[in-house]
Amino acid sequence: MPQSKNGGETMRELKRGLRVVDEEAGRRMLKIGEVSKRSGVGVEALRFYEKSGLLERPSRTYGGYRVYGEDVLDRLAFIKQAQALGFSLDEVRRIIEDARKGESPCDEVREIVRRRMEELDARLRELQRHRRELKATLEEWDKLGRAPGHICGLIEGSEVGHAHHDRTEGLKRGKRGA
Numbered sequence: 001m002p003q004s005k006n007g008g009e010t011m012r013e014l015k016r017g018l019r020v021v022d023e024e025a026g027r028r029m030l031k032i033g034e035v036s037k038r039s040g041v042g043v044e045a046l047r048f049y050e051k052s053g054l055l056e057r058p059s060r061t062y063g064g065y066r067v068y069g070e071d072v073l074d075r076l077a078f079i080k081q082a083q084a085l086g087f088s089l090d091e092v093r094r095i096i097e098d099a100r101k102g103e104s105p106c107d108e109v110r111e112i113v114r115r116r117m118e119e120l121d122a123r124l125r126e127l128q129r130h131r132r133e134l135k136a137t138l139e140e141w142d143k144l145g146r147a148p149g150h151i152c153g154l155i156e157g158s159e160v161g162h163a164h165h166d167r168t169e170g171l172k173r174g175k176r177g178a
Contacts, residue, residue, distance in 0.1 A: 019059040021067060029059065029067035039076040046076075053093050054079055086116055133160045 021029065036043045049055045055075060058066040075096075082092045091112055098105040137160050147153030 019057075021059045021061060025059075025067075029069060030072070032058075032066045032068070035068050035072055035076070039073055039080075041076050041080070049076075049079065049089075052089060054089065054096060085113075087112065 030038070032043055032046055035041070036046060041049075046055065050057060055072060058068045058072070061067055078096075079089075079092055082095070083089070087095070095105040095109060098108065137158060141147075141154050144154070147157055149156040
């Protein structure tokens with residue numbers, strides 16, 4: 001254990017709960033750059049995952065280097081697979097915490113996916129509605145050809161609904177009435 005100036009153990013390391021390994025053990029473990037290279041996860045992302053509780057705090061060498069066991073690669077593969085399935089990092093963290101407690105997270109996983117499917121169905125309906133509006137607008141524009149306007153009369157005269165439509169509607173009416 002490193003010694004502080006007063007000859008005692010380094011209390012900062014003990015208080016933070018860091019596991020310190022000797023150089024020999026550290027050589028048998030993976031440094032953060034090796035984990036990054038083998039997993040395809042960036043070094044900064046690894047540090048973020050550690051702070052977020054997705055990864056266990058790694059051991060440190062006396063020199064302060066993070067060192068990991070091979071099992072971190074399995075955890076990172078799990079995180080990447082969960083993200084590929086659409087899980088947020090918060091959801092992944094909760095799933096990992098449940099597993100750490102010895103609880104099966106499978107019921108929660110199925111519920112999350114059910115909710116995600118409902119959200120996707122709603123988004124698809126909204127996208128289909130928007131597509132129909134755009135198609136009708138394009139057909140109208142094709143009949144109209146060019147339209148006079150400040151920048152482009154086609155866009156300025158468009159009736160397609162969107163979030164900012166109501167705010168600008170008053171401006172358009174004001175210009176037409178002038």
